[in-house]
Amino acid sequence: MGVLLGLDVGDARIGVARSDELGITAHPLCTLTRKNRRVDLVAISDLVSIHKAERVIIGLPISLDGTIGTQARSVQKFAERLGNVIKVPIEFWDERFTTVEAEDVLRELNKNSKKQKDIIDQVAATIILGEYLERQRKDAPADAKSCKS
Numbered sequence: 001m002g003v004l005l006g007l008d009v010g011d012a013r014i015g016v017a018r019s020d021e022l023g024i025t026a027h028p029l030c031t032l033t034r035k036n037r038r039v040d041l042v043a044i045s046d047l048v049s050i051h052k053a054e055r056v057i058i059g060l061p062i063s064l065d066g067t068i069g070t071q072a073r074s075v076q077k078f079a080e081r082l083g084n085v086i087k088v089p090i091e092f093w094d095e096r097f098t099t100v101e102a103e104d105v106l107r108e109l110n111k112n113s114k115k116q117k118d119i120i121d122q123v124a125a126t127i128i129l130g131e132y133l134e135r136q137r138k139d140a141p142a143d144a145k146s147c148k149s
Contacts, residue, residue, distance in 0.1 A: 001136070002054035005029070005047060006129025008098065008121050009058060009075050014040065015121025017129040018051055023136065026129035028122035037081065045085050055088055059095030059128040093132045098124040 001023030008015035014032040019025065029051075032043050048056065058079050063069045068076070079090050 003051050004055045004057055004129060004133070005044075005051065005053045006093075006125045006132065007044070007056060007058045008095065008124040008128060009078055010034075010121065011074075013121045014044070015123070015125035016044075016047060017122065017125035018053075019129060019133060023133055026126045026133060028119070028126050031119075031121045040078075041082055041085050044082060048086050048088060053088060056082070056086065056090045057093050057129050057132045058082075058090060059098060059124065060092040062094050062096055064096065091132070093128050095124070095128050098127045 001019075001021075003021055004019040004023060004026075006017035006019075006026060008017075012034055014034065016029040016032065017026045018029040020027075029047070032040065034040055044056075047053070058075060060075055061069070061071045063072070076092075079092070083090050
């Protein structure tokens with residue numbers, strides 16, 4: 001599968017996660033503080049190059065009723081612009097509740113989420129990418145999982 005990057009795109013920060021080369025696990029990578037469109041796109045393009053990512057998975061904040069709201073449209077526009085500067089495919093992943101899940105994870109680790117906004121964004125990106133990887137494994141052909149001699 002190769003390395004994938006997961007993004008949790010917010011107005012102030014972008015959480016970034018990275019998969020291993022086999023596409024089995026996702027790990028927090030970094031949090032980018034949003035500067036301006038050009039700087040943000042270059043930073044992500046650099047991460048794609050440095051990590052030799054083969055695909056970028058972007059969390060799409062779909063509304064609870066399943067509609068595409070203002071924030072989701074903003075993320076789609078960002079992804080469209082990113083697609084003009086990177087040469088790898090971009091896919092969206094429904095990110096409903098990932099920030100809440102990230103806060104729960106940090107709470108379980110006794111981290112104060114209010115003081116750990118950068119970490120929350122990374123954990124949210126990791127959850128997005130992890131769910132995507134899990135779906136890919138579930139959708140893999142059954143015979144691809146067995147070895148016969």
